[in-house]
Amino acid sequence: MRPAQDVTFRPATRNDLPEIVRMLADDPLGVTRETPGEVIPDAYWRAFEAIENDPNNAVIVAVIDGKIAGTLQLTYIPGLTYTGGERAQIEGVRVTSDRRGHGIGQAMINWAVEQAQSRGCRVVQLTTDRQRPESIRFYQKIGFRPSHMGMKYHLKAD
Numbered sequence: 197m198r199p200a201q202d203v204t205f206r207p208a209t210r211n212d213l214p215e216i217v218r219m220l221a222d223d224p225l226g227v228t229r230e231t232p233g234e235v236i237p238d239a240y241w242r243a244f245e246a247i248e249n250d251p252n253n254a255v256i257v258a259v260i261d262g263k264i265a266g267t268l269q270l271t272y273i274p275g276l277t278y279t280g281g282e283r284a285q286i287e288g289v290r291v292t293s294d295r296r297g298h299g300i301g302q303a304m305i306n307w308a309v310e311q312a313q314s315r316g317c318r319v320v321q322l323t324t325d326r327q328r329p330e331s332i333r334f335y336q337k338i339g340f341r342p343s344h345m346g347m348k349y350h351l352k353a354d
Contacts, residue, residue, distance in 0.1 A: 202260055202261075203258045203259065203260055203265065203266075203300055203303045203304070204258070204259050204260075205256055205257070205258055205259070205304070205307050206256070206257060206259060207248075207254055207255065207256060207257075208244075208254075208255040208256060208257045208267065210241075210244065212255075212257055212264060212267075213236055213240060213241070213244055214232070214236055215264050216255065216257070216264075216267045216290075217230060217231070217232045217236055217240055218232045219264075219266070219267055219290035219291075219292060220232075220267075220288060220290055222290065222292075222293055223290075223328075224327075225325055225327060225328070226290075247269065252271060252272040252273070252274075253269070253270070253271045253272075254269070254270050254271075255267065255268075255269050255288075256268050256269070256270060256304075256307075256308070258291075258300055258303065258304050258307075260295070260300075264292070265291060265292055265295045265300050266289075266290060266291040266292065266295065266300050266301065266304050267288065267289075267290050268286055268287070268288055268289045268290075268304055268305075268308060269286070269287045269288040270284060270285070270286060270308050270311060270312075271284070271285040271287065272284055272285075272312075272315065272317065273285055278318040278319060279318075281316075281317065281318030281319065282315065282316065282317045282318065283312075283317055283318060283319040283320070283321055284308065284309075284311070284312035284315070284317045284319070284320045284321070285321055285322065286305065286308050286320065286321070286322040287322065287323070289301065289304065289305070289322070289331075291304070301334060302334075302338055305335075305338060306338075308320070322335065322340065323346045
């Protein structure tokens with residue numbers, strides 16, 4: 197297996213979407229809320245198009261030897277706090293199950309932080325579910341700190 201330093205990053209394309217959805221579904225929480233399969237539901241295509249058309253949003257894939265090894269979404273949020281500083285939000289971080297534990301996740305987060313820093317962001321933030329203690333430990337190990345309590349209000353789907 198190739199080491200994480202052989203990872204390259206690029207914006208995801210429409211052709212990548214089925215693999216991205218498979219990665220999002222490939223964990224105990226994702227399997228309850230994602231719909232992978234031969235036919236990708238239209239909602240994923242609409243969301244991807246909206247992200248692709250938003251200059252403050254990107255779905256990124258990590259690639260090793262021409263194959264997708266991971267993904268994340270990086271969103272830039274303008275704000276008045278931090279003296280009008282922009283922040284970067286990292287979401288949907290996943291590594292393919294056969295590549296977990298090989299430094300790819302850390303390479304992905306390092307890459308996202310570098311992108312945010314080069315853009316002049318003041319804060320990089322992310323959320324992870326409390327039911328993912330391994331993820332919490334991972335993010336803390338690489339320097340993220342639990343500074344706020346995140347709250348969600350789930351709306352019913354149409």
